[in-house]
Amino acid sequence: MIEAVGLTKRYGDKTAVYNLSFQVRPGSVTGFLGPNGSGKSTTMRMILGLDNPTAGHVTIGGYPYRKLPNAPRQVGALLDAKAVHGGRAARNHLVSLAQLSGIPARRVDEVLGVVGLQDVAGKRSKGFSLGMGQRLGIAAALLGDPQVLLFDEPVNGLDPEGILWVRNLMKSLAAEGRTVFVSSHLMSEMALTADHLIVIGRGQLLADMSVKDFIAANSAGFARVRTPDTEPQLREKLAGALTEAGGHVLPEQDGALRVTGLPLPRISDIAHDTDVRLWELSPHQASLEEAYMRMTQGAVDYRSTTDQKAGLQQQLPPGAQPPMPVPGQGQPGWYAPPPPQQGGQPFAAPQGQPGPYGGPGAPAAAPAADAPNPYAQQTPQAPQAPAQPPAAPAPSAPAALTKPEDAR
């Protein structure tokens, strides 16, 4: 059990972590999410007593880490895969850690086998790939057979087989009743691995709930409606009718409509009443990634901007389509529909804004998975005026997109 109470860390006038309180319970995998620079690693370091909190405290099993009796047998941690002396052989690295708590050398060979590094045990770790470094770090964490395990980005650099292995390892460790605390950027990975989530942004707690609740609370499902491509006027007609009925309609890149606020049978009924044939009517559950993006979009410190290539841009050959901006790049709010309970402002996505290359207006882009080829589109979509939310003014210049009003 890890317990943080009012944890705060300041570096000079920069606050890395502010008033963070949470508990990590034994018996489940707790995911620790947050954008780059949100204070995940700082929090991990404070848990391990490496950094001193400016205020508040964090304990493991009731003890501050520095007071923990025989810490290596109670807590195992992987903080940084490259936090080893590159000139030291992998086995010697683990032996030196094992000797600290009287762990026999036999155990070192055991964990080397567990992480699959037995063949390179005598090799210097500077020749290791990132994935091998991660395996060595995981071996070090497992060494003392600890009850509490912390992993900072454990799947970075691992191959698919390694990722699957780590996923099963975390789950089995938790199933044995241990406390497992894992930070990651890979939402899809967390969705498969974690039972519980702690989300921070700018050093503050954003959410502390189960994965299921998190998705439900932060993102609603939506319906995808597709009308015959051959008759664009039908789509206009249906969009109008759906909006009138209280739904929120967002056009997708490939001409489909994304509808929230109406149950699927109702959409079908409306289509029937307005004499619009449907090619597709499918339910979609928002992913953890979308829910996460929605939650943290105001708390992202480092956001990429659209690459303008000013002065580098070659004149396009006549007749060529200017490339569409990559979905998500420099565009806050392109991802998930909001939870319905927030009411009334479904789409923060800017619509019909001028493209950054002076090209045709780019409709709000669908997630990349839904738009396999954004460049293939030949006819720009007309913006769906009725769906334009009044409270979410679309920023007009790409430069302004890099700094949403709540970003600083």
Next chain:
Amino acid sequence: MAATQVVRSEWTKIRSVASTVWTLSLAVVVTIALGMLISGLSAHEFDNMSERDRLSFDPTFISFAGMSLGQLALIVFGVLVVSNEYSTGMIRTSLAAVPKRGTFLASKVAVATGLALVVGVATSFVTFFLGQAMLGDHRAEIGDPGVLRAVLGGGLYMALIAMFSMGVAAMLRSPMLSLGILMPFFFLVSNILGNVSATEKIGRYLPDQAGSRIMQVVTPIDDDKPYGPWGGLGIMVLWVVAALLGGYLTLKKRDA
């Protein structure tokens, strides 16, 4: 967690990196080779020396002439033992495993100093005997008054230099910064301060100037140093204690 466990772990760490072998063997080779060279040259020059220089002729101290360069290798050894932890990031793994930072630093310094002492004393004896062999008729014997003290003191001096470097490295953390300060200081600055008459009185209290007094058997005629061999070594020990204390406080207070 018993301190002996931490000491064993530190021993595993120190013997499993190549830099230990390189720096220590460089110290041995440089000290012995340069000592032999200077001893041989001095024996050759003895007949041309003035009466005054002949009276101050100290065969023991001359055989330790290589120490001025050999100590630089020991400085590198001391700095790397500590700052490698920081430059590689290993310090986080180490401190996560040994939350008591005082125990961690003390064990590390103890292991590295023990190693430096063994190597230092061995080097000191070899240097003495080979240097005296080069000096021929002008040699000193190990049984002469003060000679054994000087030879053992040479080993102590090498260990203390390494300890001092560890303390400085624990304060500065970066190997580049530590070496960038220590190397020029001991190679140039200290010598200049100790030989320019205006700064001589301060320079003689610097760790290497004071500490190397232990290796002198014959006191130079115009010597006005206010301390003897052991007094000089005591001054050096004070420097070492100050450096290690600074290193300990830095480690305890700062984030890793």
